[in-house]
Amino acid sequence: MVTKGDETRERILDRAMALAAVVGLEGLSIGELARETGMSKSGLFAHFASKEELQLKILETARERFARDVFEPTLRATRGEGRVRALFERWLAWERGRVGGCPFVEAAYELDDRPGPVRDALAATQAEWVETLARAVQIAIDEGHFRGDLDPRQFAYEMYGIFLAYHLYHRLLDADDAADRARAAFDRLVSASR
Amino acid sequence: MVTKGDETRERILDRAMALAAVVGLEGLSIGELARETGMSKSGLFAHFASKEELQLKILETARERFARDVFEPTLRATRGEGRVRALFERWLAWERGRVGGCPFVEAAYELDDRPGPVRDALAATQAEWVETLARAVQIAIDEGHFRGDLDPRQFAYEMYGIFLAYHLYHRLLDADDAADRARAAFDRLVSASR
DNA sequence: TGACAACACGACCGATCGTGCTATTTTCGC
DNA sequence: GCGAAAATAGCACGATCGGTCGTGTTGTCA
Numbered sequence: 001m002v003t004k005g006d007e008t009r010e011r012i013l014d015r016a017m018a019l020a021a022v023v024g025l026e027g028l029s030i031g032e033l034a035r036e037t038g039m040s041k042s043g044l045f046a047h048f049a050s051k052e053e054l055q056l057k058i059l060e061t062a063r064e065r066f067a068r069d070v071f072e073p074t075l076r077a078t079r080g081e082g083r084v085r086a087l088f089e090r091w092l093a094w095e096r097g098r099v100g101g102c103p104f105v106e107a108a109y110e111l112d113d114r115p116g117p118v119r120d121a122l123a124a125t126q127a128e129w130v131e132t133l134a135r136a137v138q139i140a141i142d143e144g145h146f147r148g149d150l151d152p153r154q155f156a157y158e159m160y161g162i163f164l165a166y167h168l169y170h171r172l173l174d175a176d177d178a179a180d181r182a183r184a185a186f187d188r189l190v191s192a193s194r
Numbered sequence: 195m196v197t198k199g200d201e202t203r204e205r206i207l208d209r210a211m212a213l214a215a216v217v218g219l220e221g222l223s224i225g226e227l228a229r230e231t232g233m234s235k236s237g238l239f240a241h242f243a244s245k246e247e248l249q250l251k252i253l254e255t256a257r258e259r260f261a262r263d264v265f266e267p268t269l270r271a272t273r274g275e276g277r278v279r280a281l282f283e284r285w286l287a288w289e290r291g292r293v294g295g296c297p298f299v300e301a302a303y304e305l306d307d308r309p310g311p312v313r314d315a316l317a318a319t320q321a322e323w324v325e326t327l328a329r330a331v332q333i334a335i336d337e338g339h340f341r342g343d344l345d346p347r348q349f350a351y352e353m354y355g356i357f358l359a360y361h362l363y364h365r366l367l368d369a370d371d372a373a374d375r376a377r378a379a380f381d382r383l384v385s386a387s388r
Numbered sequence: 389t390g391a392c393a394a395c396a397c398g399a400c401c402g403a404t405c406g407t408g409c410t411a412t413t414t415t416c417g418c
Numbered sequence: 419g420c421g422a423a424a425a426t427a428g429c430a431c432g433a434t435c436g437g438t439c440g441t442g443t444t445g446t447c448a
Contacts, residue, residue, distance in 0.1 A: 041436085109299060114217075165352070168358065181348060185352045226404095
């Protein structure tokens with residue numbers, strides 16, 4: 001059953017995820033999180049043995065929500081090119097929909113040079129996501145929507161790049177044509193793949 | 195003349211830039227930087243009035259070196275497509291050549307949601323860089339290397355995306371084909387622009 | 389309803405944070 | 419080589435860091 005503890009735990013992770021997207025997984029402090037959630041620091045430690053475990057749990061939570069909001073809904077959409085397009089649009093919406101942008105991207109550039117279990121976990125989820133993208137592209141090839149000699153992993157690479165640029169233009173440069181540019185780039189990528 | 199103070203100042207900024215590329219501009223601590231440079235904390239503070247000023251100086255230093263190592267050498271290269279290609283290659287080399295990757299990229303995703311003068315300064319340099327790229331593309335158009343109806347800013351956007359993906363694949367995913375993928379994507383972009 | 393586990397708290401630890409102020413050393417023009 | 423000026427160290431500050439401990443409160447189930 002779902003106990004009281006599970007609920008507060010969820011509440012904490014919810015705040016923590018939003019906070020981490022702004023200040024980073026490393027910049028997130030237990031004291032600040034306690035203040036934000038209206039709890040005591042020691043109250044938090046009852047749920048998470050250490051800051052590192054909290055960071056891992058944040059990533060895990062983000063992973064679940066990403067799967068729920070971005071990936072899974074596309075399984076009901078058309079296979080092939082339609083699904084690839086749906087993945088892209090939902091990915092953009094995922095970034096737009098949360099304060100601080102995509103927590104994975106924020107963490108990626110923060111942790112890329114800091115060895116440890118948190119970095120490993122993050123790298124694993126991102127590698128998994130890249131594979132997921134490549135698989136969707138492969139299906140589009142099999143369906144005959146995309147060229148037979150198309151490299152699915154190269155497609156995933158470029159798709160990721162378009163997303164990263166979108167993130168930067170949107171969040172740092174405050175460019176309001178960021179989404180237009182992203183879609184234009186993606187359309188070009190798709191067209192060249194047919 | 196160049197005094198003793200100027201030298202240590204340079205030395206400090208050198209270390210600080212490398213350090214910040216790993217732990218971030220915010221994660222960089224005065225104490226750690228003092229230890230790294232073999233100075234006392236107060237000794238550092240004689241050079242920088244505050245941590246924020248240090249961060250600004252780090253960005254300024256990075257900007258100078260980027261201009262010197264990436265941009266300026268291309269001015270002597272061919273105009274047009276050749277220069278655009280040279281910019282891309284030197285950009286990749288810039289990332290490869292320093293521990294922690296490109297300090298601008300690291301800072302970009304760290305500061306995008308933290309208002310303040312440091313974020314503003316960073317956003318300004320990146321907007322400037324994007325404009326520089328777009329200008330180089332415009333020249334390639336004028337030279338007849340690229341299509342007349344090509345949007346230089348869209349080109350710059352996609353070029354930036356390819357770089358960002360390269361950074362992520364290289365640093366986080368440890369993909370050793372990161373450079374190959376980047377060049378393949380860039381070649382595709384250039385070909386489609388002719 | 390009573391017993392027990394789950395949960396949360398306040399107080400506190402040593403370390404480090406960024407940042408002052410003052411004293412000492414080092415450098416450099418004369 | 420002397421004296422002023424620049425450069426650096428020493429030391430202390432309040433705040434906060436991640437984390438521990440003992441205790442009280444509260445929810446859950448027999």
